[in-house]
Amino acid sequence: MIKNYIKVSLRFFLRQKLFTTINIFGLTFGLVCFIFMAVWVWDEYSFDRFHKNEDSLYQLFAERDRAGESVIVPYAPSSLVSIIEREVPEVDKIARVFPAHAVFAKAEDTFLEKGIYADPSFLQMFSFPLKEGSITIKEPGSLIISAETAEKYFPGQSAIGQYVDLVQNNRQQYKVTGVLEKIPNQSSLHFDFILPYQHFEDTQRPWWKSSNKYSFSNYNVQVFIQATPGAIASTLDEKLTAVLKRHSVPGTDDALFTYPFANVYLYDDFSGMGSASGKILYVRLISVVAIVVLLIACINFINLYTVMASKRNKEVGLRKAVGAHRKQVIVQFLTESVLIAVASMFLAITLVEMLMPFFNALTGKHIALPYSSSGFLLLLVAVSIFIGSLAGLYPALQFSSFSLLPSKQKLNVKAGVTGLRKVLVVFQFSLSVAFIVFSTVVFNQIRFIGHSDLGIQTRNILRHELHGIRGKQEAYKEELLRIPGIQSVSFTEQDPLNTANKNNGISWPGKPEDDKSFFNVIQVSEDFIETFGIDISEGSAFTLKNRLGQLALKQIIINEEAASAMNLSDPIGTELTVWGNKGIVVGVAKNYHHQPLSRQIEPVVILCNPEETWNAYISIEPDHVNTSLQDIAVAYQKYEDQHPFDYSFIEQDYETHYAGLTTIGWLSAIFTAAAIFISSLGLFGLSAFLMQQRSKETGIRKALGADIAGLLFLFSRDFLKLVLIAISIGLPLAWFYAKSWLSDYAYHFELGLLPFVSAGVCAIVIALASVIFNTLRAAMANPVHTLKEE
Template identity: 35%
Template sequence: MIKNYLLIAVRNIFRNKLFSTVNILGLAFGICSALLIFLWVNDELKYDYFHANASRLYRVMENQKYTDGRIYTFAATPGPMAPFIKEKYPEIEKATRFTWEVNNLMQVDDKTFYEMGRYVDQDFVEMFSFPFLKGNMATALKDKNSVVITEKMAKKYFGDQEPIGKVLLMNTKRSFTVTGVLKDLPRNSSIQFEYLLPFEVFWDDNTWLHEWGNNNIRTFLLLREGTDRENFAAKFKNEIGAHQEKSNVELFIQPQAEAYLYGDFENGVQSGGRIDSVKMFFVVAVFVLIIACINFMNLSTAQATKRAKEVGLRKVIGAVPSQLFRQFMGESFVTVCVSAVLALLFALLLIPIFNEITGKALTLNLLDTQLLMIFGIIIVFTAFVAGSYPALFISEFKPVQVLKGQLKSGSRAAIFRKVLVVVQFSLSIILIISTTVVFRQMNFMENRDIGFVRENVFYLWMEGDVRPKLETFRTRLLAEPGIESVTSASQIPIDIGNSTVGVEWEGKDPNEKILFSNINVDFEFIQAMKMNMKEGRPFDRSRISDTSNYIVNEKAAEKFGFKNGVADQDLTMWDRKGKIVGVVKDFNFGSLHSAVDPLILRMDPKETYCLLVRVKPGETEAGLRSTEILWKEYAPGYPFKYSFLNQNWEDFYKTEAQRGKVFNTLAILSIFISCLGLFGLSAFSAERRTKELGIRKALGASMPGLVRLMGKEFTILVLLAAGVGCPIGWYFMTQWLETYAYHVDVGYLTLIMAAVVCLVVSLVTISYHSVKVAASDPVKSLRYE
């Protein structure tokens, strides 16, 4: 029986070549896109779950409450906290401090490279599951002169030699002995590094770390088995207050396995993160798969009358609806399996491109049980969704009507097909709207005036004698070809991370706590960045008093509340009293997701570490060459490593840009699959109305009139889809745009454009069959049976 059903299924595929091809291709594209997206989703969901102690690993977070009503959430914590709380709380089994990325120059003989590493406590290597290939995990970082490196770094510097015991020279000054080699870190780890150094080194070099009021490092905890997380969190939350008077900080812990996906907080409450993208892409993948399933359902029900006599005969000889249902579901399953094989071939061809777009390293290993499970689920889901209604519809045919030739497709089936077409194009329109809005927002962010000119500016972190001899270096560089201006700062102006509440001014409420971002700059910073002053003046090298003065942005000026202007008012930050010499117009020094915060620019050239060079337009190569020549004189042994501000700004939104590219691809694919279905339906409609069109043509109907008649039905369906899809697309993209403080509007033109694109593409698709039938000889059409 099963063999017979398979033969019938294969025979029907070859008998209806056009409709079978449309079905198989539509399902193949849908399954391929779903497979790739689900692989991406699965990879995202697995981040940080490979650690053996994942269920007990937590990161410490701070909620900082301010008198202006704002709550800021940070992963930064005080330097002394980890060892202190490990001793204080028995619930903590291990604790480690963990610095932000540090790029140090590493050297072995003539091999010199900048490498990204971290300073950590000894507990780190025992808490996290980064396997040791060589060395003793229990003692690897107990010696202050020890370093643990990755397998990749070991091969880079030592080749096939034994790395344990070898010496690495850091920043041409300090030597570290290799005491451990880690297996290369998995890509699905949110924690990345090439080497680990003892935290004691960082502690000794940075005395500000010793204060409980400074937050700059991360703290990770490993709680003991059986610890009640909620009870511990309640005991732990006011720990900062025990070390600081009038503390505005409450601590809480977040599972490290959730940190990657749930990293966004708003007013102290978890508000999403990368999980939003994961959910969005999952839904979009299901959308595309459903669009492909709708094609199959539409064409299968439209072709049902061709199988009517077969169903009638089977019922007469005793077949029951459940048997027929299983038969036609089996036929759907065969079609889906053929599509799945084709989809797998497409995926194998497309996965390198998909990886390039998404920044992943996904593979299609057919021996991977997880991949096979995902693929199997997609096949079963598709077969059930695509085949269930056609199988149910066909199995319910009445044998008496069928055998008497009285069977008609029925208005109910026709209405259902129309509903499916509307749903199909509604989903396509939603995707087009999403794609258009994402593209416009990305373009807006890349080209937005952020308050200063970031083009033609590159920067370097000062090494060797560049910083001690900055004035001489700057003067000489300005005389070189291609150089327009030179300045320095403690951070790059598009990524200012320092902040403080240690700001005092006349009239300030003693109980008021407001967070001010801050950056150290030299005299030419405002002019070199081409910022605009709203009040007062930039720093002036000819005025000695400016070495203790400040410039603030508009947001900071609002917080001070001065009635007679801000310029020339007294301001004290930490222990330094000075004057506010000017107010710079607000500029974006962080992500466009957030509004501009209050900012203080502090004149302190000695505490600047980043050299910013503006080159003359069109003379970038000359400017780079001039800087490199001088760099080699002042910082011999240090590679000339630079970055452009504009490129860094684009990198901030790399994730959004990747999402936009995937959206573009899926939107185009959804329209293509929808049009495949329309192509098949229009062929069926043209075939069904051949005699009608022949009569109309014999009676004098023109070809354009017949084409319009054929296209009218589908035009109405697409317009109905626009009425459904446009409001839904507008709503969801408006919600997404609200995650940005600065954004475009969805706009009516976007909605109209999405509807017009679908309408035009659908009309072009159906016009082929419409023109073909309308142009045929009416005599042959009237003889058509």
């Protein structure tokens, strides 16, 4: 019986080659887009889900000064960790993690590697499998490396027991005690090596220890917790905060809270205060796009299959005349639609495999379809059957329900099919219009970010870490300024475009006792303002008077937002205290974007304190960028011979920060084009069917003198009406979603009428282009041929 259903289906497909081809390729195209977006979303959701203790792993966050301008940071005081381990029974294990950079030296090979300092419990909590050796990371001089690092320095041999020189503040020999398997791509924690945390703190950060009460307000390390079985997160948070309060400075209103580690990758932005966001915004967006594209493809499939089936009333009547039951008619229709869906799925998987390398290059991922997973294969089959059944169900029920002939019933069926077709076309084009608008909005925001006046120079500024140059900055700077094309050199403690040192340890004359304002503090050298081209609205930039001993106070520049927060009408000459450093305000800088555009400009205090700087920023004339690099490298190696010259340009760093948004922009554009193509394909098929149905009408009209222009208008207006209705539905939907999406950016382009007008015009043009070919072909046909009896 099944064989007969399939045979009849194949005969029907051969008779309807055009519609079958359009249907298969339309659904295939939609499935390709859906699969790509689905695997991207799945990959994003898979991050950090491979750890065996996933459900009990948490990262510790701090909410600083809840009574005032609360700030959430992903760090905790290192000195508090041992106390938490001792006093909070809900904590099973706890580990501190701090980033580490070191030069690995083995014979003549040296490379800059990135790793972490971690407590011994780290590898007990996280499921990073051990390839060989031990997971113990406690003894000074011990080292655990990744499998890739082991192969780099000890190719073809065991690394266990081998020695390698590490250069940090000095050169020291370490013994490899463990090698980890390749770290999964879906891990937010990536490192080439692990060093003992406690030894790092003892030798390089001794002031982090609990030697005084202020150390408990120093939020300096990432802390991860594995909770005991059955521990309640809210109870754990209360106990952690209670421990903090018992040991921190009296009157401090800070709090600690845990956040599931597996969710931190997607929810890493707490600037919304209580409503964590981050990459999840992009994931949700692409999820919606994936569902909508698949929905458009399914609508297209249902629409075309329905009109194909509407020509088969004679066939159904004949089947019933020879004894076919209603159930058999239903199965026949469902078999045909499922066969089309299965064929489309097979073609889609083939195309996905062919295009996957390009998709991975676009998204920066390493995705592969999991054919080894039975669940994945079952999902493909289930989706095919579901889509096929959904498409065939309506015509199957409709056509299997009427009896042998009545012409009235035949007309009712056609009326029903036509009504469904109109609803589906409107719905499909409404989604397409919304897509066009939103894709335009995303690209406009990307362009806005790329062309926004940040108030700070980013072009042709090279950045590198100082390492051993610290303490010799002035000599190094003089060396650099002798290089042709070098405009200025400045040293900073952190990234000026992403300041992260936000605190309320600033005091000034007249500061209210209850003032809890937070300020972003950055320590810099004298040339900071000139190097980054920041405008000064009052006062002046830094001078060399501090260096020459002519000023007893350090120089400070504040931005306009800081002057407003301090309520200073005449800030020049005001004495400030920053972390115990007394200084005087010499200038007020115009507000500049010191953080991503998703955040408001905040108060910034720029402290001229060259001794506490860690990074060099070198401004280069545009014509000398390439020629100056080699000279800069020579000057660098003259003062730092242990660390390789590792540099970047801050304009590229800035673009990298928004790489995720750029990827989303391209994905949105590509899949918007896909949605439009699918909708156009469906409209083309419907217009072809309509022209077939009205061929005799066309012949009669032409025989009575109708011209081509009149016929074009007559046959196109029905489709145009549907598209206009779709526009009136899609544009408000697009406006609401676009406004909601843009609200996540503190600074964004003004949403005007242009994207909506463009989308409307585009939809009309697409609709006309989709139907005009078939309409012209019918209108230009010889009426003698169309009026012949079949």
